[in-house]
Amino acid sequence: MMKGPGFLLPLAGFMLLxxxxxxxxxxEDPHLLPSQMLDRPLPAFSLPRLSDSSKVWSEKDxxxxxxxxxxxxxxxxxxxxxxxxxxxxxxxxxxSVLGINYNDDNAKALAWxxxxxxxxDLNISDHDGQLAIxxxxxxxPETFLVDARGIIRYRHVGVLDQQVWTDVLAPxxxxxxxxxxxx
Amino acid sequence: MIIELGHFAIILALxxxxxxxxxxxxxxxxxxxxxxxxxxxxAAGMFVFTLVSFICLTLGFVNDDFSIAxxxxxxxxxxxxxxxxxxxxxxxxxxxxxxxxxxxxxxxxVSQFSQQLNxxxxxxxxxxxxxxxxxxxxxxxxxxxxxxxxxxxxxxxxADLNPLLQDFGLIVHPPLLYVGYVGLSxxxxxxxxxxxxxxxxxxxxxxxxxxxxxxxxxxxxxxxxGSWWAYYExxxxxxWFWDAVENxxxxxxxxATALVHSLAATEKRGVFRSWTVLLAISAFSFSLLGAFLxxxxxxxxxxxxxxxxxxxxxxxxxxxxxxxxxxxxYGLRVGKMRVTVGFGWKSRESFIxxxxxxxxxxxxxxxxxxxxxxxxxxxxxxQKISVGPPYxxxxxxxxxxxxxxLMALSxxxxxxxxxxxxxxxxxxxxxxxxxxxxxxxxxxxxTWNLWFLFVSLLCFWLIVNLLxxxxxxxxxxWFAGLLKQTPSYYGMWMAHIGIALSALGIVTTLTLSEEIDxxxxxxxxxxxxxxxxxxxxxxxxxxxxYSADRGAIEISRQGELVEMLYPEKRLYAPSQNVMTEADxxxxxxxxxxxxxxxxxxxxxxxxxxxxxxLVRWIWLGGVLIALGGFTTVLDRRYRxxxxxxARQSKPDPDLHLSAG
Numbered sequence: 110m111m112k113g114p115g116f117l118l119p120l121a122g123f124m125l126l127x128x129x130x131x132x133x134x135x136x137e138d139p140h141l142l143p144s145q146m147l148d149r150p151l152p153a154f155s156l157p158r159l160s161d162s163s164k165v166w167s168e169k170d171x172x173x174x175x176x177x178x179x180x181x182x183x184x185x186x187x188x189x190x191x192x193x194x195x196x197x198x199x200x201x202x203x204x205s206v207l208g209i210n211y212n213d214d215n216a217k218a219l220a221w222x223x224x225x226x227x228x229x230d231l232n233i234s235d236h237d238g239q240l241a242i243x244x245x246x247x248x249x250p251e252t253f254l255v256d257a258r259g260i261i262r263y264r265h266v267g268v269l270d271q272q273v274w275t276d277v278l279a280p281x282x283x284x285x286x287x288x289x290x291x292x
Numbered sequence: 293m294i295i296e297l298g299h300f301a302i303i304l305a306l307x308x309x310x311x312x313x314x315x316x317x318x319x320x321x322x323x324x325x326x327x328x329x330x331x332x333x334x335a336a337g338m339f340v341f342t343l344v345s346f347i348c349l350t351l352g353f354v355n356d357d358f359s360i361a362x363x364x365x366x367x368x369x370x371x372x373x374x375x376x377x378x379x380x381x382x383x384x385x386x387x388x389x390x391x392x393x394x395x396x397x398x399x400x401x402v403s404q405f406s407q408q409l410n411x412x413x414x415x416x417x418x419x420x421x422x423x424x425x426x427x428x429x430x431x432x433x434x435x436x437x438x439x440x441x442x443x444x445x446x447x448x449x450x451a452d453l454n455p456l457l458q459d460f461g462l463i464v465h466p467p468l469l470y471v472g473y474v475g476l477s478x479x480x481x482x483x484x485x486x487x488x489x490x491x492x493x494x495x496x497x498x499x500x501x502x503x504x505x506x507x508x509x510x511x512x513x514x515x516x517x518g519s520w521w522a523y524y525e526x527x528x529x530x531x532w533f534w535d536a537v538e539n540x541x542x543x544x545x546x547x548a549t550a551l552v553h554s555l556a557a558t559e560k561r562g563v564f565r566s567w568t569v570l571l572a573i574s575a576f577s578f579s580l581l582g583a584f585l586x587x588x589x590x591x592x593x594x595x596x597x598x599x600x601x602x603x604x605x606x607x608x609x610x611x612x613x614x615x616x617x618x619x620x621x622y623g624l625r626v627g628k629m630r631v632t633v634g635f636g637w638k639s640r641e642s643f644i645x646x647x648x649x650x651x652x653x654x655x656x657x658x659x660x661x662x663x664x665x666x667x668x669x670x671x672x673x674x675q676k677i678s679v680g681p682p683y684x685x686x687x688x689x690x691x692x693x694x695x696x697x698l699m700a701l702s703x704x705x706x707x708x709x710x711x712x713x714x715x716x717x718x719x720x721x722x723x724x725x726x727x728x729x730x731x732x733x734x735x736x737x738x739t740w741n742l743w744f745l746f747v748s749l750l751c752f753w754l755i756v757n758l759l760x761x762x763x764x765x766x767x768x769x770w771f772a773g774l775l776k777q778t779p780s781y782y783g784m785w786m787a788h789i790g791i792a793l794s795a796l797g798i799v800t801t802l803t804l805s806e807e808i809d810x811x812x813x814x815x816x817x818x819x820x821x822x823x824x825x826x827x828x829x830x831x832x833x834x835x836x837x838y839s840a841d842r843g844a845i846e847i848s849r850q851g852e853l854v855e856m857l858y859p860e861k862r863l864y865a866p867s868q869n870v871m872t873e874a875d876x877x878x879x880x881x882x883x884x885x886x887x888x889x890x891x892x893x894x895x896x897x898x899x900x901x902x903x904x905x906l907v908r909w910i911w912l913g914g915v916l917i918a919l920g921g922f923t924t925v926l927d928r929r930y931r932x933x934x935x936x937x938a939r940q941s942k943p944d945p946d947l948h949l950s951a952g
Contacts, residue, residue: 117623119570123577123615126659129667130584131608185447 151259152243159210159218159232166233171259174205175285177278178253179229179269180241182213183221185249191268192225198274199228204282208232211241211249254281257289295360298348299439302389305341305396306429308334312399312422316415328411331418335403338425339396346393349438350380359446362386362438368452370837370865378463379453384587384603385438387466391583392428394470398478399425402503409499416485417478424477427610435603452837455864455871461521469514469541473579475507476548479555480576483569484618487625492569497559500572502930504555505783508548509921515541516914524874529807529885529902531910534684539662540582543655547575550651552921557644561707563633564641566626567648573622577615578655584611585662636709643702650695657687693750696795699788700754703761722760726752737804737905747799751792758788779926787920794913800906807903809889813896821903823884824848829895830888838862840873843888843897847877859888859899883907 151168158164171178179195181188199206208229210218215234222232235241244253244261254263263281265273312334319327349362353376358364366379366386381387399421406414432438456462479500486496518541523531532538551571558568584607635641661683704715730748734740762785766773806821814829828844840862847854857875864871874887882905889898 116566116627117620119574120616120619120623123619126581126663127608127612127616129663184449187442 147261147264149261151255151261152240154233154235154240154243156233156235156240159208159215159234162215162234166231168259171207171255173257175257175282175289176255177204177206177282178209178255179206180209180211180235180244180246180249180251180253182211182249183217184213187268188250189225191250191270192228194270194274195228196226197271199230202274202279202282203286205230209235209240211235211246212238252278254278254285256285294348295352295357295439295441298345298352299437301341301345301348302392302429302433302439305338305345305392306426306433308338308341309396309422309425309429312338313419313426314422316422317419320412320415320419325411328415331415331422332403334422335396335399335418338422339400342389342393342396345439346380346389349386349389350377353377353380356450358448358450359441360438361440361442364442364447364450366450366453368450368837371450371453371458372836374463375453375458378457381466382453382457382462385432385436387470388428388432388436388587389438390467391470391474392425392432394467394474395421395425395428395477398471398475402478402481406499413485413489413491413499416489417481420481420484421477424481424614427614431603431606431610435606452864455838455862456525458864459521459525461517461525465514465517465521468510468517472507472509472511472514473541473544473582475503475510476544476576476579478503478507479551479572480618483572484621487569487618487621490625490628492565492626494559494562497555497565497568498930501552501555501559502925502927504548504551504572505921505924508545508552509918511541511545511548512914512918512921515545516911516918519914520911523907524876529874529887529900529904531801531907534661536662537582537586539658540578540585543658543662544575544579544582546651546655546658547571547578550648551575553644553647557641561633561635561641563635564645564648569626570622571648573615573618577611577618580607580611580614583607635707638705638710638712638715640702640705640707640710643698643705646698647695647702650691650698654688654691657691658684661687692795693747696747696750696754696791699791700750700757703758703784703788718760722756723753726756729756737800739804741803744799744803747795751796751799754792755789758785758792778928780924783920783922783924785920786923787917790913790916790918790920792913793909793916797906797909797911797913801904801910805902805904805907807901809898809900811892811896812899813894818901820901822849823854823903824851825884825886825899825901827897827899830891830897833860835862838864838871841888841891843886843899845875845886845899847884847886854884857884857886859886861888861891878908880908881905 151171153168155165155167158166177198195206198204206229208231210232213234213236215236218232218234222229233240238246244251250268252265252269253261256262262285263278265278269278312331315327315334316331318324319330349360351357352360352363353367354373356363356367356369356376358367362383362385366383367376371379379386381390399418402421403414403418406417409417482496482500482503486492515538518538519531522533523529551568554564554568554571557563558565584604587603587607701715704710706714726749729752730745733748734745737744762777765777765781808818808820810816810818812818812827814827816827818825818827824847826846826848828846830841830843833840833842840860842858842860845857845859847857855877857877859875860873862871862873872887874885876886877884882903885902885904887900889900891897
């Protein structure tokens with residue numbers, strides 16, 4: 110028959126289980142995992158440019174510069190909202206802005222850029238959303254910072270406004286540029 | 293506006309749950325009758341506010357209010373209205389709101405149907421349920437709020453409900469499963485209340501039993517429906533995948549099954565008390581653990597909800613607080629409540645003990661298989677592996693076979709001790725009859741597969757024993773004899789027959805199924821176990837929110853049409869998801885299951901055909917098991933207050949213990 114302390118065995122077993130779950134879950138830094146893609150290279154892709162679908166871009170073409178990747182679409186009202194800030198960044202800040210046109214119609218997207226202005230150095234047409242799925246995108250707009258070696262360094266979900274830029278993105282971009290120059 | 297009302301209501305429900313946790317407890321310690329009886333109205337309040345917020349979210353879906361982020365992500369204007377309603381629990385946030393609604397419904401039910409409890413016990417039980425609810429509401433409001441708006445810039449169209457979930461199975465599977473999962477909180481609450489009060493007696497077991505049986509029956513229905521849904525909706529023809537999330541529902545079910553049996557022994561004979569309490573705590577703990585596994589993203593699975601580390605951390609803390617504290621309480625209190633009641637080794641107690649041992653070992657093996665990938669990742673620095681069906685089949689099946697054998701003899705056993713003559717009388721004859729039936733089936737199916745032979749033999753032996761036992765109990769005047777049996781007996785009988793039917797279905801489907809993948813052009817015919825399968829081509833059809841290629845396939849037998857089947861390959865427009873809709877010719881004896889693969893061009897398609905004998909029996913058995921569980925609740929002794937009072941007042945030193 111079990112003696113008194115024996116009844117505490119289930120508790121001990123449970124604590125062991127919790128330890129396994131906590132480690133499996135990497136309890137120590139849960140906030141550093143907003144995207145599974147963070148600190149990984151850009152997923153491989155091969156997609157046409159929005160302006161000229163005969164020219165295909167792949168992840169290797171993104172390498173070489175610190176880039177801001179913005180996932181946008183014409184069906185996304187919040188993209189209109191953040192658009193002025195993107196225009197400002199592309200004109201005033203030291204970063205190359207790339208667009209991923211997500212689940213969209215090419216003609217509509219080009220008309221949209223003509224109407225609101227084009228902040229992008231280049232747009233990739235992700236018509237089926239394949240790249241967006243690989244990036245783990247929830248919806249538009251989303252913004253990624255990618256360093257010169259093509260490693261994803263930051264992800265922002267939702268509208269990018271001036272406050273997000275100054276508080277969050279600008280320091281990271283400065284750091285990435287610094288690293289790039291040091292080689 | 294409506295949605296803010298819902299948001300506000302859920303906060304009020306949280307406030308109610310806090311009061312429910314605190315006020316009746318204060319009542320117990322201050323012996324204040326008003327506080328002591330406050331549980332009923334607080335439980336009612338908690339239920340009403342949760343219901344209001346649930347209705348508000350449902351209205352958001354019905355009215356296509358895409359300014360609500362959750363609605364925008366999981367609905368669409370083209371979605372039929374019944375799917376708009378079921379989409380409320382189609383993703384994490386809303387399904388957790390449903391979880392909360394189910395929790396408050398159980399709490400309300402306990403407060404309404406526990407008239408036979410004394411005020412003190414009732415207050416303690418409701419306070420435990422209230423405390424559990426606090427955690428659920430906090431989790432909902434702070435990490436999974438379905439009432440958040442996307443203002444000011446909201447989408448004009450929603451992203452649509454996951455097409456996999458646009459199905460009747462989804463409308464009913466999660467709610468029933470949750471009723472089962474959350475229902476296990478009731479025996480848990482009874483166990484904690486009796487530990488704190490020191491009244492771990494037969495009355496406690498009697499109160500817990502009907503609640504446990506109902507929760508367990510709901511869990512059975514939920515799991516059965518899930519298996520059925522996976523079978524026809526996932527397009528693979530499989531009905532159980534040993535997926536982490538299935539295991540998460542299966543482990544509490546196994547423990548609840550053990551609990552249902554050990555509660556019977558504790559109530560009738562006062563044995564296994566400390567063990568039964570531990571089971572009651574474990575069964576609910578495993579249903580919480582299941583919630584953690586599903587919602588934290590710690591394991592990957594076809595069921596995985598959107599991964600959010602914050603939620604995982606919250607649930608992990610919740611697990612530690614709830615399970616840790618109850619196991620601590622158990623460790624500290626239960627040792628002092630021990631009693632020794634003897635029983636012979638050929639008694640019903642022994643059978644129940646063996647049943648509990650096997651089921652517990654089964655839970656441990658499933659748990660190991662489920663968390664082994666985690667441990668592997670930990671020790672092997674980041675490498676991922678998955679533990680597949682082979683592991684589970686190897687360790688789990690050998691455990692279930694002796695369980696069926698035990699079941700065959702157990703219905704003949706009596707409490708305290710059973711004479712060998714009762715147990716073994718007529719067994720050679722019954723085994724012979726079972727063997728005859730097995731051989732007949734083998735000839736019918738023209739197979740001599742050893743698994744099929746052995747499992748069928750066991751199942752038939754169980755059925756023959758159950759029939760013989762019923763015949764014996766009913767006696768000569770069979771109508772009067774039928775009336776004489778208690779609902780508990782009927783329930784046990786049905787559930788055990790259900791196990792036999794399920795096991796027969798499983799072994800037959802596993803050993804005798806046939807499956808082909810063929811390329812077919814219109815007019816092509818394929819022969820398969822006596823059926824002619826003719827492909828008549830594919831046409832394009834439109835649904836409310838999808839377009840589909842619909843194949844027409846004729847199933848006939850010896851030139852006679854059995855059924856026309858129309859499997860579809862659907863493209864859901866809003867989400868651009870492709871879904872395979874299988875079509876099935878259903879019968880009690882076999883299913884012909886047809887799914888469209890890929891188009892090869894020239895009107896030719898790859899077509900997958902399965903013939904699955906007795907596959908329906910798996911779920912039919914599940915339904916019988918659940919019906920058995922529900923039937924036991926009709927037993928008079930759970931309802932009649934006078935009987936219980938009378939029994940309680942009988943002096944029985946064995947059953948009245950204090951915590952010292």
